[in-house]
Amino acid sequence: MYYFLLSARGRALEGQVNRREWLTNMGMGLAGVSAGRQAGGGATPAAPAQPAQPPGAGATLPLVEFEPRSMLHVEETAVDKPRFPVIDVHTHLSFSRQGGMRYAAPPEELLPVMDRRGVQTMVNLTGGTGEGLAETIARYDRAHPGRFITFTEPSWGRASEPGYAAFQGDQIGAAARAGARGLKVLKTLGLYLRDGGPSGPLVAVDDKRFDPMWEACGGHGLPVAIHIADPEAFFLPTDRFNERYEELANHPDWSFSAPGFPSFRALLEACDRVFARHPKTTFIALHVGHNAENLAVVSERLERFPNMSVELGARIGELGRQPRTARRFFERWQDRILFGTDAVPHGTQTPQQIFGDELYRIYYRFLQTEDEYFDYAPAPVPPQGRWRIYGLGLPDAILRKVYSENATRVLNVRA
Secondary structure, eight states, rough: OEEOOOOHHHHHOOOOHHHHHHHHHHHHHHHHHHHEEEEEEEOOOOOOOOOOTTTTTOOOEEEGGGGOOOOOOOOOOOOOOOSOEEEEEEEEOEETTTEEEESSOOHHHHHHHHHHTTTTEEEEEEESSSSHHHHHHHHIIHHHHHEEEOOOOOOOGGTSTTHHHHHHHHHHHHHHTTTOOEEEEOOOHHHTOOOTTTOOOBBOOTTTGGHHHHHHHHHTOOEEEEOOOOOGGSSSSSSSSOHHHHHHOGGGOOOOOOSSSHHHHHHHHHHHHHHHHHHOOOOEEHHHOOOOTTTTHHHHHHOOOOTTTEEOOHHHHHTTTHHHHHHHHHHHTSSEEEOOOBBBBBBBBBGGGGSSSSHHHHHHHHHHHOOOBBSSSSSSSSSSSSSOOOOOOOOOOHHHIIIIIIIHHTTOOOO
16 A cells, blocks of 8 residues: 655655754743843853654554645635536436346436436437337336437347358447437447457457448447547556556556556547548447547547537546647637546446436536635545646536537437
8 A cells, every 4th residue: 555654744855854843942042041141140041852753653544544625715606506507418217237237227216316416418329239129218218318328339249150240230229219319339340359269369449340330320320439448547556656646546447457458549549540431420439439538539539520529428637638729629629528427326436427416516616616725636646646636717608508409319219
């Protein structure tokens, strides 16, 4: 476990007097001079007493227990509702499991929070396939029209079978007829999916067996929400130089720095080849195009690929620590940025994604105010890195687009 010293004294440089001791002696020396003069004696000061050890001197504290409280006195704005209705394009309400679908929360639990926080619609990206997809659509979309939208997923388990390419293309059409409004591609593709079992070679993001799937999405008007890479730090060694050290130490299986995984750059390049090969298919590159730490690169990709949009899910911690750069990014790409949170009801491992009132308040505060140095997640310890964020204070014209207008166009739904 990493430790660091929290010392009330500090360490004096070699050959220098301890600052606290020096100030104490100065005070006592001056007091002694004054007392001597009042008594009619000489100017020799009284001998100073030895300073007491400050509280906590020499103590150590585990980093995991360090919860510093900011001493800044700055404006704090409570934003309970957005200025305009919100479409959250990145949530996870259901999950495919062997034996059927698992649901994180029923609509009756979600709707009161949505109403309190001005969320018009939640897009459930992980809606499953086949019968599971139909069940999910019936549970959310059809039971509460306009409040929920469900995406389908590829049938990864059949990817190594003969005829998969045609099968998967046909499945997109079937999903569209069942009511799916898009396709979600998890980072299963590129980082986990292997040919011939767990020991086989990784399947590349731009493998041509998926071309019929991408084309079918374009043909049926279904956008592809794609996530093929985590933050760049996850591809670097988990050592003292890694700013996500705590997060990766808590979740070692999130690291892709070991041999056998593609590099961060290789994944993005493969993704770009897919975008280029399928210009009639709309792609939502999740998590700010997988690269929220490098908005210049994301901008260059948006310039190259008119069929690419991005969303914000679980990345305001990155955007909010570069507020001037992020603000310029929003101004330039205001028509291509969608609102998303990556919310998961009752999640535990990722505090920055737990669905609830506080999650939405933080996002609205980030987008609408110019508040300084506030938490990006409702958690006692910043879960992604030990920093805080600054608000962008976006104008209404941009907020209206990001909150819902861009999503209605990309998803082809009514406002």
